[in-house]
Amino acid sequence: MTADAMALDQFAERSDRFMAWLAAHDGFRVSDKIALVDMRAEKQGRAVVAAADVAEGEVLFSLPRTALLTVENSGLAARIPELAGLGAWVALIVAMLAESGPGSRWAPYFDVLPTEFTLPMFWTDAELAELAGTTVLDKIGKDEAEETYRSVVAPLVARHADVFAGVDTSLAAFHRMGSLILSYSFDLERNPGGEEEEVAEEAEAEEEAEEEAEEDAEAGAGAAGPPPAEAASDAGDDDEADFIKAMVPLADMLNGDSDLNNAKLFYTPTNLEMRAIAPIPAGAQVYNTYGDLPNADLLRRYGYVRPGKTANDVVEIGADAILKIAGAELNEANLQKRIDFLTDVGEANDEYILDETYELACESPAVPLEALLLTYVLQLSAPEFRALKKAEPTALFEVPRRALKTEAAQEAWLQILAAKAAEYPTDIVTDENLRFDTALGFNVHNAIEVRLSEKRILDRAARAVRDWKLAAGKKRKAAAGSRPAKRVR
Template sequence: MASFEDASEAFLAWLRNKGVEISPKIKLEDLRPKNAGRGVVAVQHIAEHELLFRIPRSAILSVENSLLSSEIPAATLNTLGPWLSLILVMLYEYLNGNASNWSAYFGVLPTQFDTLMFWTEDELAELQASSVVDKVGKESADEMFLEQLVPMIQEFSELFFAGDARAKQKAEEMRSPANLELMHKMGSLIMAYAFDIESSAPPKNIDEDGYASEEEDEALPKGMVPLADMLNADADRCNARLFYENQYLEMKALKPIKAGEEVFNDYGPLPRSDLLRRHGYLTDNYAQYDVVEISMDLVTDVATTAGIWDESRLEYLQDQEVVDSGYDITISEPFTLQESLSPELVVLVESLLLLAEEFDRLKRKSKLPKPEKITSKGAALLHSIIKTRLSQYATSLEDDVQSLEAVSAGASVTSKERRIAMAKAVRIGEKKLLRQAEEALAELIAREGGAPKRQREVDEEGDVEMGGTGKKHRA
């Protein structure tokens, strides 16, 4: 096995051979002392908008660029979708070892992961009631691998194990736990490093503002972009971005970068729970994107206990895009209920609390309660929902903070201790957010508790004034 430095040199040579242009003002550096693996660092001052490197589209590890795509019919690969088809291609290239055109690239990609897919059951349990646990999906992924990937590998075993007399047997052995783990590793590499690759051709369906249709956005193929994926990410210090041109992908500086500074990309507004799930690490500057999900089941249970759950109202609320599987509470600074509570959750609660004649009137007018106007009864029900959500965690916020501080103050920790500490940090962030919502709702209830019941605004016809939810996307 090549050393860390030798693997880096082989990778850089491979990049040059692939036609990748790299500015002499940057270098690939060993950042393991900072627990950051490899990274890209400036060795000279870099101006804003300056080109850092240019990658030919042919150097992207994608379904289109793999030899496999010339052997397997496109229609067959398309049945897998962008995610599974790229896993299949990466398996093919990985199993080809040094014979693969991408072997030097695989040489610098990680082989060990801290993503949640590889956590043990007791480690996952440390996340407690965080909804991120339900997003791991290891069993469903195993099922997809066994039902879709393995049969295709068996069908084309002579391609995957070319020249091997045991090709069919090796294809059958892909069902083994060790090979399923290999598939999970390929999937984790894609989750952590892959980019959605914009087509070199302009989208067919563009709206008046120049945006592609949602269907075309969802259909974007995924690809591994060598060198671009060596950049570490930072929500606050992002100073570079990947731009898509017809023949190339170009990484350019978004601001001046001084010699000695690291070049950072950004994952976007990613909550720390998803940062951990997808990339296997945490950093405090992504705390600004933390999210807590309130499940529809929880809302149903609390509303049923309160005696206000009404199935007959759901159909209308579904038509109005109010009903969802879950509702987000997000960070706002300073914290406000209007900014942080999902408007759909507020509308759902207020709709359930309406008298029958009020609800029927708004239904006839195709209107909804205004999400920015939380009534005292609505605040009380929301407060009960938040308290119930907070009670789902097994430990208190104060205990978590104290135990995490003890770990931080200690000596070096094991991998398991590090994972447990990251789990605590995730649930601390979620509990803080729930606590803020709980306190804000309690203040609202206290403020209005002694006052006469607030009347809703009425329109010129004497009807209750309603409005749209101003639906915002969940993180």
């Protein structure tokens, strides 16, 4: 038997053992209309496929909560009391490390989980260089994750050596567990009521929380595992009391596609059920959804992109770039006064203008109103700014949108967009040709897809800015100064 044939047999044997392990749980049911199949040739690992026509509403499988890999089900909290203070991310990583040995009750489950990843976390330096200009690099969080390992996880493992005897607790194992949580975990209600409810998959839950928390702190560090232990234990305490982070066997074998989504996970007080939300013909793959994420987030969290499907893509423009270019005529003290004014106005109106970044969307690459207001305030003359400060706190929000589109603002935004475009290693034409270069690896092709989409958004945004119907007003110089910008608070 060839090596490839042996590997194929081993892959199938592990799938069979996994399904047998699930079947041994009281309350587990699986429809004979679905099958777990090998889709490595399509770079999709294992996947669930319909073996027969499935009607909308049919239950594909039902999983008891006892089969979930959670901190609670592992029983580890009783042996490691300090686990309760680590936060959901770190605690689940520690539990997964402890349960990853061959004698664990979850061993057949770990055998079907990936050991290699296409997440940027695991890319070479040369591959990461292909992501220059994108915000993916800033959100990988590898350094933060490794600091968590060194300062929190490794000392904990050393204090409880008996618990981790015979299991791999290396940095590489830590990264694997963190990446599995990032790509596969679900957030489940801790004490569900009597009504059935849809389960929030990790990416969807994270997307919904972005308006209430700093995405970079939560998801950026989470790309390699958890945020630092202090952040994990201090942030989101109420949410962590109501929800648990869980690995859900079989549910996480479904690939995700927001366009092809035909199944969703629901829970009852005792079980989780995967149900068809649309008819699924025999032979078709069963898809969950990760939410309407841009390709940059799909790459960072799941290690793949959807070529040509760019409707959800965005470009992030840093506030520092706007401050530097639009506020070039202001000295440091006056720049800070305008930042303070914008902060105060935002707090008074509960409608914040200042942000770390501003998004230009694929479907509508117009400059966001908040970014226009920021530019407007930065470019006011000293008398105009004093008059605005004396006005009602709502005065800034009452400025007509067209009045924000001055010639000075136009010049500033053309420079801001050009500066952002210059951060990428290639231009649009080059990337359009590189897409068809079969000599390039999978990761490089994914990087090209992300940066090409972002550059196209920038190009459309620049054309839209050039087409502004300008408000009458004095032209002001908008060239970038040499002075470094102050950070937005």
